[in-house]
Amino acid sequence: MKTSSGKIVDLATALAAVKDGMTVGIGGWIFHGQPMALIRGLIARGVRDLTLVPAPGSVAPDMLIGAGCVKETACVFISFEHLGLAPNFRRAAQSGAVKVLEMDGPGIAGGLRAGACDLPYGLIPDLGTDLPKVNPNGYRKARVQEGSRPLLEVPAIKPDVLLLHGQQADEEGNVQYFGAGYFDLLMAQAAKHVICSVDRIVPSSTVRQSARLTKIPSAFVDAIVVTPFGAHPGCSPGLYDQDEAHLKTYVAASRDQKSFDSYLDAFVRNGGGEPAYRDKIGAQALAALTSGGAAP
Amino acid sequence: MKTSSGKIVDLATALAAVKDGMTVGIGGWIFHGQPMALIRGLIARGVRDLTLVPAPGSVAPDMLIGAGCVKETACVFISFEHLGLAPNFRRAAQSGAVKVLEMDGPGIAGGLRAGACDLPYGLIPDLGTDLPKVNPNGYRKARVQEGSRPLLEVPAIKPDVLLLHGQQADEEGNVQYFGAGYFDLLMAQAAKHVICSVDRIVPSSTVRQSARLTKIPSAFVDAIVVTPFGAHPGCSPGLYDQDEAHLKTYVAASRDQKSFDSYLDAFVRNGGGEPAYRDKIGAQALAALTSGGAAP
């Protein structure tokens, strides 16, 4: 007997789980494994008032913010690295258009672990920063202090929906990563619903051949969308490099809201979905990213 | 420039770190990866009054207990599986000769994580067991309770010395496992001093070829002892099976203290160390365990 796991679905079906006002986690790390096809799909659907909890990220949170989908965002780290500051995040934070819930590594790690563990809060060391001043709900003085080490309580983080990107999955829903797993599994343990895009589907026998690469076992995934180049313009580790040229186009287009809206209209809100997006980027550009010569 | 890391040492040098009265952690899982050469070495040295914190184990804690080295032991799980109850542990627990600190999975996991994190205690769910009654220092009602879920505090676990067994290491001190890593890395993070036996030493290039197998990176290891068949009579996953025949000999010899002392005199306290032990087990027996035909 062999039946479908039902986890492999199309983009629209997967994204129907995301409702206005939800708390949405985003996996990956800076330009690695950003679930961009899912992000573009959300923007095309016009979701609103999201609260983001992104792992250290780049274009994924930045694009959602620039598209007006976001009410507030946690910020552990949102950066375009050598390409500068995250342009839309920066503009929205400086204008106050999006509320920023400042967080740090211990805050998100402790909060996610508490979320995964069904504990009300996590205990982290008080590291003497200004974070509790600007995010008093996120960092509370611990009610019990022991010895000489001051402790803070960070509330559990449980995203309503989590968006991830892996390189390949099987029909069962096991997701494999060719690079690091970052916070993705911990976020998946803490989240209520997990949507993962992958660049390709492979037989279960392929997954079993390299079981150590399965960073998100099927039990932690609710929906998988197969979207080749779904992490573009970020990189999908081991499959294709980040698209430096397109990222520069993106940064340039982000100089003001009008210009960024034009970018979104051209690349994201054109009604054509991912096939149109890939056409727009172009076969030669995509091919070059897979050849190993485009690395930064 | 290429110098020794200084981490590869002989058995006596490594075990000099273990003093009477210390708290000693033991890694592995039941018959897997029991650091038996280190255990035999400790018994030959005649250490006394140890407090053990074994991961679920078998012959390693049982032999130390039977040899009179142990004052008290945490017990998460000490079992000989299909070969019955751990004979020396059972006798010592039933007579009261060794104090048993009853623990469960959440207790050791929460305690080790708190130890690794330099937190005074970990928060775990109260699961309605009798453990807090018999181990009140190990399980305290949490002073802060939230919502409806009752919580317990478990004190941090920080073994003075931890004994592990891996399959191979390089000169840098990176230890590779061919099977599961169990609690070994978490215990290594919590312990003050980590001694690891391995069956063989390999070039660093071999380690780099399969970096995902390095379950204990060198930063977490203080001393490595190269001891072929160092996990015998347990198994060293991927290298040799557990020795069912010898384990049955062990169980039979454990029927009373006099008989077990004879076993120890013959196999452990004969002054010949591991070479004499291997001779005593015999070349054919050891060879058979490596051939894949001896699996239970």
Added chain:
Amino acid sequence: MPVVPQSFAMGEMLAVLLARDMADGEKAIVGTNSDIQVAACNLARARHAPHLWWVSGPGGMTNPTEGIIRPAADAENIAVAQAVMDLPLMIDFIDWQIHFFDFAILGALQTDRFGNINTVCVGDHAKPRLRGPGTVGISALCGLSKRFYIMMTRHDRGAFVPKVDFVCGAGHMTGGSSRTDAGLPEGGPSLVVTPLGVFDFEPASKAMRVRSLHEGVTIDEVRDNTGFDLLVPDKIESTLAPDAEELFVLRRAVDTTGVLPAKFPWPKAN
């Protein structure tokens, strides 16, 4: 307990009885030394529950299946697994998270009228008559799974006692609503399978109840071997024995080397 001649072994029957109760898509955990549990999960996957997900508690391998029953944590399972997880990552959902697992399957030194589990000691903990192996994941799996199965390879008054000497896995505690009153999530044992029969728990009192008796087993025999009063329905069902198709799949796809009949024949008479 009499020898019950069967065309299948006790281990095979217990695996079949457990497998039947599992649903497609459920999540389960299997500990070390769990041949019957492994067989039951893989039999369910091979028959009616192809997307049942199970993980080796200590070893982290998920859904290892190759038609041979190995210890769940064996390194050889890595080559036939869908994923290998590290235990320090797994503890979050094993030891803390509520209802991550749909079920676990647990054995015991003792169980009692309300399905509490004891693997720690018989007699007083400070000076026990029998020192057992200990608790490990049992406390968490009993406390946090949506349900659990109790699988006993012996059924006698030593194993089925009025009240366990040590609660290391909370079942229905003292019955009724006592489990949730104590702050534990909904759950507890759903079925008990033994060499004599299948038992469940009456919904209100949460006391153990006869569901069915195996072929040739009488209710008097069960009463003689149970240290407390079982609830007995007016009409006692007969356990539906493993059928030819179940045994075919079990022997040709799950346990091709015959681990279960070798390790778990029908018990000899007491």
Added chain:
Amino acid sequence: MPVVPQSFAMGEMLAVLLARDMADGEKAIVGTNSDIQVAACNLARARHAPHLWWVSGPGGMTNPTEGIIRPAADAENIAVAQAVMDLPLMIDFIDWQIHFFDFAILGALQTDRFGNINTVCVGDHAKPRLRGPGTVGISALCGLSKRFYIMMTRHDRGAFVPKVDFVCGAGHMTGGSSRTDAGLPEGGPSLVVTPLGVFDFEPASKAMRVRSLHEGVTIDEVRDNTGFDLLVPDKIESTLAPDAEELFVLRRAVDTTGVLPAKFPWPKAN
């Protein structure tokens, strides 16, 4: 800031200055976008500290070395690493454990007289003049490492301010014993390396002090570009420039493709 003609790039010099201070056997962590940090650690390993241990903060690869400077978290580093750790296991020693790391190397939008770090915002947090990327591991590495280095690729009054607008990594806080008074472990910044010089912290007051100035840099130039009063010793040392052997090893064993000179030439005049 004048153009300083050199036979080496600024990135190379900073890497050499940092590498010199590292000792054999130390443990370090390197974040993303850390070319100079990677080069410094691998240069130290290639010269005097072969057992220096460093890990990619997010990626978990340990000691990846193949003579090419890649982003520390790149998948390609797995093939040349000694180990690959999973981040959810690493958080215990990154975010909680005291003194696990001997050092980290951190950049900043701003630093101040006591070596506090700001990468969050310039101006008021609620309505900043410049919104930075955020904190990530900086709070923990500043708070918990035995020491840290501050590496600045610019040295001007925008970066060296009297008091950082937002403390996201605690240095010596308000000086003196304020750091340990606040309950933080011993530690804080030990050296600051910039395109102009090397700076340390006076042991009692913990205020930033000139240690050495790079060739062609005057103390007045440093004062003009620093937004607070630096402590200045009676005799100002000259930074010992990278020597031929250091540059040889750097270019032939660590950065064979010339990432540092391409990305970090000497800065143009302001």
